[in-house]
Amino acid sequence: xxxxxxxxxxxxxxxxxxxxxxxxxxxxxxxxxxxxxxxxxxxxxxxxxxxxxxxxxxxxxxxxxxxxxxxxxxxxxxxxxxxxxxxxxxxxxxxxxxxxxxxxxxxxxxxxxxxxxxxxxxxxxxxxxxxxxxxxxxxxxxxxxxxxxxxxxxxxxxxxxxxxxxxxxxxxxxxxxxxxxxxxxxxxxxxxxxxxxxxxxxxxxxxxxxxxxxxxxxxxxxxxxxxxxxxxxxxxxxxxxxxxxxxxxxxxxxxxxxxxxxxxxxxxxxxxxxxxxxxxxxxxxxxxxxxxxxxxxxxxxxxxxxxxxxxxxxxxxxxxxxxxxxxxxxxxxxxxxxxxxxxxxxxxxxxxxxxxxxxxxxxxxxx
Amino acid sequence: xxxxxxxxxxxxxxxxxxxxxxxxxxxxxxxxxxxxxxxxxxxxxxxxxxxxxxxxxxxxxxxxxxxxxxxxxxxxxxxxxxxxxxxxxxxxxxxxxxxxxxxxxxxxxxxxxxxxxxxxxxxxxxxxxxxxxxxxxxxxxxxxxxxxxxxxxxxxxxxxxxxxxxxxxxxxxxxxxxxxxxxxxxxxxxxxxxxxxxxxxxxxxxxxxxxxxxxxxxxxxxxxxxxxxxxxxxxxxxxxxxxxxxxxxxxxxxxxxxxxxxxxxxxxxxxxxxxxxxxxxxxxxxxxxxxxxxxxxxxxxxxxxxxxxxxxxxxxxxxxxxxxxxxxxxxxxxxxxxxxxxxxxxxxxxxxxxxxxxxxxxxxxxx
Numbered sequence: 001x002x003x004x005x006x007x008x009x010x011x012x013x014x015x016x017x018x019x020x021x022x023x024x025x026x027x028x029x030x031x032x033x034x035x036x037x038x039x040x041x042x043x044x045x046x047x048x049x050x051x052x053x054x055x056x057x058x059x060x061x062x063x064x065x066x067x068x069x070x071x072x073x074x075x076x077x078x079x080x081x082x083x084x085x086x087x088x089x090x091x092x093x094x095x096x097x098x099x100x101x102x103x104x105x106x107x108x109x110x111x112x113x114x115x116x117x118x119x120x121x122x123x124x125x126x127x128x129x130x131x132x133x134x135x136x137x138x139x140x141x142x143x144x145x146x147x148x149x150x151x152x153x154x155x156x157x158x159x160x161x162x163x164x165x166x167x168x169x170x171x172x173x174x175x176x177x178x179x180x181x182x183x184x185x186x187x188x189x190x191x192x193x194x195x196x197x198x199x200x201x202x203x204x205x206x207x208x209x210x211x212x213x214x215x216x217x218x219x220x221x222x223x224x225x226x227x228x229x230x231x232x233x234x235x236x237x238x239x240x241x242x243x244x245x246x247x248x249x250x251x252x253x254x255x256x257x258x259x260x261x262x263x264x265x266x267x268x269x270x271x272x273x274x275x276x277x278x279x280x281x282x283x284x285x286x287x288x289x290x291x292x293x294x295x296x297x298x299x300x301x302x303x304x305x306x307x308x309x310x311x312x313x314x315x316x317x318x319x320x321x322x323x324x325x326x327x328x329x330x331x332x333x334x335x336x337x338x339x340x341x342x343x344x345x346x347x348x349x350x351x352x353x354x355x356x357x358x359x360x361x362x363x364x365x366x367x
Numbered sequence: 368x369x370x371x372x373x374x375x376x377x378x379x380x381x382x383x384x385x386x387x388x389x390x391x392x393x394x395x396x397x398x399x400x401x402x403x404x405x406x407x408x409x410x411x412x413x414x415x416x417x418x419x420x421x422x423x424x425x426x427x428x429x430x431x432x433x434x435x436x437x438x439x440x441x442x443x444x445x446x447x448x449x450x451x452x453x454x455x456x457x458x459x460x461x462x463x464x465x466x467x468x469x470x471x472x473x474x475x476x477x478x479x480x481x482x483x484x485x486x487x488x489x490x491x492x493x494x495x496x497x498x499x500x501x502x503x504x505x506x507x508x509x510x511x512x513x514x515x516x517x518x519x520x521x522x523x524x525x526x527x528x529x530x531x532x533x534x535x536x537x538x539x540x541x542x543x544x545x546x547x548x549x550x551x552x553x554x555x556x557x558x559x560x561x562x563x564x565x566x567x568x569x570x571x572x573x574x575x576x577x578x579x580x581x582x583x584x585x586x587x588x589x590x591x592x593x594x595x596x597x598x599x600x601x602x603x604x605x606x607x608x609x610x611x612x613x614x615x616x617x618x619x620x621x622x623x624x625x626x627x628x629x630x631x632x633x634x635x636x637x638x639x640x641x642x643x644x645x646x647x648x649x650x651x652x653x654x655x656x657x658x659x660x661x662x663x664x665x666x667x668x669x670x671x672x673x674x675x676x677x678x679x680x681x682x683x684x685x686x687x688x689x690x691x692x693x694x695x696x697x698x699x700x701x702x703x704x705x706x707x708x709x710x711x712x713x714x715x716x717x718x719x720x721x722x723x724x725x726x727x728x729x730x731x732x733x734x
Binding site for chain 1: 370371393491578581612
């Protein structure tokens with residue numbers, strides 16, 4: 001028994017927000033536009049306002065979303081949505097504005113106390129949303145997940161509801177043209193990790209594997225090219241498309257131990273989310289190779305390489321110098337990560353010792 | 368600029384209607400069950416009634432859908448829906464019950480005069496639907512199309528509306544276990560044609576090509592196996608899954624000249640729809656090869672063959688002896704088909720002479 005569900009309408013192409021802006025019309029009359037301070041300074045906000053005006057819709061901007069958004073940020077946006085009388089939500093940005101927007105749209109129709117936010121069991125209803133990604137990595141524009149900083153658990157926690165699938169995703173590679181090198185690389189590694197984790201997930205289905213392999217087939221040469229210099233406009237478009245495919249993948253399969261482990265690097269050391277996945281992925285692939293996981297061969301074949309070592313080398317090239325984190329800290333993360341729900345979603349479920357080895361080797365310690 | 372939209376939730380696996388029947392609960396309180404005389408005599412109706420009862424929902428059966436459904440049949444079902452007070456629709460069967468169900472669900476919310484049925488411009492609203500395919504070929508369970516017999520135009524005509532995407536498709540290969548050899552082969556050729564036509568369509572997009580290639584990759588060995596004998600249960604499951612992928616493909620790309628030409632064989636000679644496509648597909652592939660269409664190579668690669676001739680030989684094997692249709696009739700069809708809207712959707716748009724050659728050679732005439 002398996003299920004595939006991907007209700008988001010995906011529009012791809014430069015200029016698509018203006019050209020296909022009429023698709024926003026059925027969503028509501030007044031949009032809360034959820035974005036970060038710089039997330040929309042790439043033409044996306046202008047294009048959106050143009051489209052809303054053409055439809056006779058209003059828009060109120062909430063631009064205070066920070067990286068790794070907090071419950072406080074979601075509350076602030078929700079409060080603005082209510083005072084302005086918004087009836088739909090448009091997100092512009094990377095994963096942070098998109099995830100904050102999802103929680104705002106969800107809570108707008110079913111509010112809860114802060115301490116209940118992470119306990120699940122949401123009703124399948126949320127305000128309608130459109131998402132405009134401005135980085136090529138998160139894939140959040142086509143997933144039902146929102147990941148928020150969870151202070152109580154000292155990590156980031158994913159909240160899932162089918163109601164959080166955006167109605168529409170507008171993919172315009174032009175919004176990513178000016179992204180700096182570090183963000184471009186980190187987000188690309190995030191997308192690559194989503195596609196690889198989709199294949200390594202216990203919850204993968206045949207159709208998520210098809211999407212994951214197509215994503216890897218496109219991403220591997222793009223990452224190789226990124227390791228040599230900044231991408232062309234065409235490569236930007238392909239990165240955005242491939243990251244969306246990886247998002248469609250994890251919308252079915254979920255993520256695995258990599259994401260579960262990476263959240264601690266982000267929470268405690270502020271390591272960028274995509275980079276955190278990139279830092280850990282190589283050692284996870286090596287572990288899968290030692291365990292003779294057949295899915296590892298599928299990943300290699302999709303990438304067009306014969307051994308995982310080639311992928312590890314490429315990731316190292318992209319990562320450059322690694323953060324300095326003490327052995328004690330990494331040992332502590334291994335213990336914490338063991339309880340993370342994503343660990344059990346891995347097809348090969350890493351033991352505490354496996355987690356130790358991955359964390360330590362990922363930061364240059366031999367063990 | 369391109370768009371992908373596939374909102375149907377697809378549940379795959381034997382026993383899925385009973386196991387996942389709770390998914391029907393949000394659709395309404397009273398289902399019109401649209402099926403054919405024999406379409407549901409395979410356990411599907413029992414399973415559905417079990418699921419409806421578990422949800423406390425009512426069901427009224429309309430089982431008078433005939434192959435190549437007519438406007439009269441849609442009217443009859445609509446009338447029953449109204450008198451019984453149904454608020455959602457469940458289809459059980461091949462393309463005919465599924466397509467009739469779609470039109471009933473559409474017209475229930477926006478009725479029109481018979482002469483306006485084929486003129487398009489429907490509002491995006493229909494009663495919610497679940498579809499349970501009992502043949503592996505049409506893919507209608509994941510498309511926004513309904514194809515009805517169009518007496519005025521002496522052909523079959525496709526009506527399209529995003530509102531006609533079913534909310535849910537339940538794919539249980541067990542319902543196809545008892546299908547006779549001819550239906551099994553004809554429907555499998557229909558699915559194969561959908562996947563190939565998706566690649567040959569002007570409206571293909573990268574993601575529809577991914578789905579089409581995966582469908583062909585699975586279907587080609589299944590068709591080869593079918594040419595030697597009846598499929599195993601596992602092959603039945605794969606046929607149903609691959610035909611669904613081909614449906615997802617044409618939901619994006621539409622069909623092409625093959626379907627446009629095939630409708631005349633069905634309308635005037637009662638040739639089964641899938642068989643009609645199978646009869647014409649070989650000559651269309653040969654034409655594409657003569658025109659050096661790069662998409663032909665993609666089809667061959669996905670099938671794992673080096674030349675289109677191998678696919679043509681397999682189709683001939685499956686088709687067996689061909690119908691006897693006079694040259695004059697085929698010449699007449701070529702003239703009629705030229706005006707069919709599907710012709711212009713082909714990446715290589717066949718001329719009148721091309722259409723003549725395809726029709727004539729498909730029925731053994733040399734020209």
